[in-house]
Amino acid sequence: MSSTLLAPARILAIGRNTFTEIVRQKVFYFLLIFGLIVIGNSAFLAKFSFQEEFQMLKDVSLGAMSVFLSLLAILATAMLLPRDLEDRTIFTILSKPVPRYEYLLGKLLGVVILLTLSTLIMGALFLMVLFFREQSALAETQRTCPPQELAPALAEIRKAAFSWDLLPAMAILLVKGILLSSLTLLVSTFATSGIFAILVSASAYFIGHLQVTAREYWMSGIGIHWWTRIFTAFVALLFPDLQAFNLSDDIVAGTSLPMGLFWQTVALGAVYTSVYYAVACFLFENREL
């Protein structure tokens, strides 16, 4: 057994292996669907004004990114432990001097690599389409606009197309994906099957979006029955506040994201991810395999 608490090389090896395993299942085919949504959407929106086109391209692309990342995080993670148990690879790994927490961390790392790569590819594709549509709108305006009104018209197009706030918006979608992956990993440490882990995690996803409502209701404490109070407390304390990560809806509306808010949201995601991972280790440590 290694004398250090964490062996980065071992974790990296498990992470790389996990990533390869997921890739072999052809998960990246979803990128084709994403590409079709973004490019198809863009072609379809050509009949709208350029402001409407950019607005909807951003709305739909970031929405699709959010869906794909959340699905990928839950589905890819939920199948990891059951498959390793089924293939018996888990016994091969754990019979070596690999602590269980390193095994779990390696698994999580594999999914994080997958999510990061997916975000980068989807983000690049989205920004590329946005850039081409912007260039096409600029060229058209240059051809048709009277010279004295050209400069403000071009500025208007540039303002409507790209905004630097789109980058943190995508980063937060990734943070949410990693959080969901960690949560699913926790569920799969006590789940009896992959399907069970998917169902529980998907339910947690929906309940997590209602956590803020339950929290406000519970904390206001005005005129609610004791059983409602217990129920809302249960939701507020046990589920993550996933609405905190839904900033892209407002970013695409043109709301500027303060950096303080961005970093705090990232930090909140990191805390959730760490705690879920820690609890997963705690449960997995004594699980009979």
Place this chain on the structure above:
Amino acid sequence: MSGLSSLFRSLLAILMIAVMGALLLPWQATLQREAQAAHFRSIPLNLSLREQIGQSGFLAALSGFRAPLAAFLWIDAHSAWEKTEWGRMAGLFNTVTTLQPHTLLYWDIAAWHMAWNASIAALHDTKQQSEVLRERARRQYIDLGRDFLERGIRNNPDNYLLHERLGILLRDKVEDHNAAADAFAKAAACSDAPAYIGRFSAYEMAKVPGREREAYDRLMALYRQGKKQQLPSLLARIRELENKLNIPADQRIPATVVGGSSPSR
């Protein structure tokens, strides 16, 4: 024994998550307040929205897909426009703007469709024989457009665009120059407002009986800003008001001053 130990560990795990949840509560509340102060997470997901968008739409909005849902409904509204279904368009615009109240574009175009396209269509509606009713429908659509802009302004008070659009609507559709002047003045007061909006406010004010002096002072203030504001339309208005207000000759702008280009603004 093993079962008991497993149960104990599960309870302990739940307790650990609950403790984390409790520790995070103040941070979550602070973060939410900060987000709302920066115009994030300020959409009330309540029963009224649920009635507008249906169960599946509400579920999508709850799950963080407000923006794509609004985009799809906007496309639907565009299809309704192609079929000139004005009533359906108004309903869809209502839902879209409720889902994305900080997207200025939605308020702006919704108001334009109602106050310009739908109102003209209502006025020329061949199915309606009564001219009185056609005129009433026209005014109702203009009011609907105005309502969109006023609600948009309540949600985005610091941006000039909707104030300006309201000024244009009040000027061209309602012909209430007093209210238009105030709307343009509010637009001009916004930090991102283009220079011409200040002139628009003064031009409208000049048309309001009793506000000529105020309009003259504003126009002169703009005139003193230099060449970029000294356009033919501004000079023409100042000269009109100089005559109307009997401004002494030595205080009038020199006859030699001739404005630059862009007469419409």
